[in-house]
Amino acid sequence: MVYVPDGTLSWARSHAALATPLHLVGDTFRVFFSSRDADKRSYVGWVDVEICERPRVLDVERGAVLAPGPDGTFDDSGIGIGSIVATDGELLIYYMGWNLGTRSPWRNAIGLARSSSKGGPFTRFSPGPILDRSPEDPYTLSYPCVLRLGPQDWRMWYGSNLAAAVGNADMQHAIKQARSTDGIRWTRDGRTVVGFADETEYALARPSVIKVGSALLMCFACRGPHYRIGAAASQDDGTKWTRIDSTMGLDASDSGWDSEMACYPALFWHAERLWMAYSGNGYGATGFGLAVWDGPLSLPI
Template sequence: MSWRRLGLIYASNGMLPWARSHAALPTPVHLRGDIFRFFFSSRDADKRSHIGWVDVEVCDAPRVHDIAHAPILAPGQDGTFDDSGIGMGSVVTTDGEVSIYYMGWNLGIRSPWRNAIGLARSSSPGGAFVRYSPGPILDRSPEDPYTLSYPCVLQFGPGDWRMWYGSNVSPAVGNADMQHVIKQARSVDGIHWTRDGKTVIGFADKAEYALARPSVTKVGDSLLMCFAARGPSYRIAAAASRDNGVNWRRLDSEMGLGASDRGWDSEMTCYPALFWHRDRLWLAYNGNGYGVTGFGLALWEGAFPL
């Protein structure tokens, strides 16, 4: 039972103004047949991140079909919560609408950054995306006083929306390491959210200090989450829940994905996205440099130890 790596799929060649470097946080949406649109974040010459896409044939020998020549979301106007860049989170498709949940950046002075969660919507994956609001749908609060990051949103049914997101439990000031865990919020409409600030998934040991970019999917009657766990370096960790997301059990050794022996993901693995295609479970993820070397795919082979 393991992930079979299918190799590097896409990396920025530096030629597009909005994508001088990085292809981070790949997020798939099925278009037709074996073709998926992977939304991802890239940085311009000023290191501000934008969201664009690349279309990939998802199979045992994946290949790129097309790439966006312009971003579908750029940093917001000066003074807004996402004026310093936007990081891809997750995509939810419902009848007649595609919703992108993303992280917006502000650069700080006494602390290096502030993050919040925003929403943009379109009538189709290839349509124009429009922000729901100039402001975030989920911002700092008594439950999350420091920062919020990389949301994963699923709709379980009418009036039952779930979000898993990252949040600092202590301020990241100076050279101090962040203490970044995964929390959960709920909504009846995918726009207005309630949260209690409780940690859903915390650290496995003293070496860990940041858990980021959760990705959740259903496997039978259980929920499987993959996420980036940071200690000496990032690696992809995993957890499972048998009670609809209330309690989680770490499955790092069974379903995690560490660095490879050589190549584009030999230093780290991070920013996973789980998805199903043709009754098989796939994993899109970044490797070295938090997306500098692009993103690749892996395919789960074997039973699920949930």
């Protein structure tokens, strides 16, 4: 475990979930994450971490860089960071925003915020989401992962409910894909690109995709009997995936901060090694930590 809030910051009373590392210089990364205030609304802030054999926190942002939206907006109840893209002199945060509901507990959609510097502040692209419910995604959407593979070749992988659901027993939440030429306006066909490994799974969320040679590797949170981190690989353009959980997955530990769940992964390269930031027990209530792949990496597909 690398970091958990001490409860003294108004926007970070608890939780360090959805850790999203951004390289600054040398071994220093700015790790953005979502945290909760006293009313359990989620904000986005950051800590600077030296990532090495013994990672350590160097600095903690005192104020949130992205707060819930005004009442009536799609993200007025909280923000869960999905991914960060550094491009064309600015940073883009793609995130999940949500409202609390009445007949259904919540409604989620995907938003975009931008900054001209790594320290923020971030400004919303729009008061509304860039992806919301639609004929392709009629129920609810969740954490997006965005890669820019070319000047006009943007890809997004995101979670989407496959059926209406009120509780976990009814949830069927899988991963889909969208494309864009500018990172703002997206097209989607509603097809599931990563589905369930067996009948015990009912939700896949927070995909993180990274290039490994000519292939793509995805890690994501799997919800079934307990939370764990699954994986899939793609040799094409990220439309067809093969589950490789037994090779690249990460289960909960036998004891400690991540003994009940390992969830919400974020893959990144550093010093020619593949690292993964992830959240622990209580959906990040015990903070976030790091895992690293030892030895050569060859995807089994």
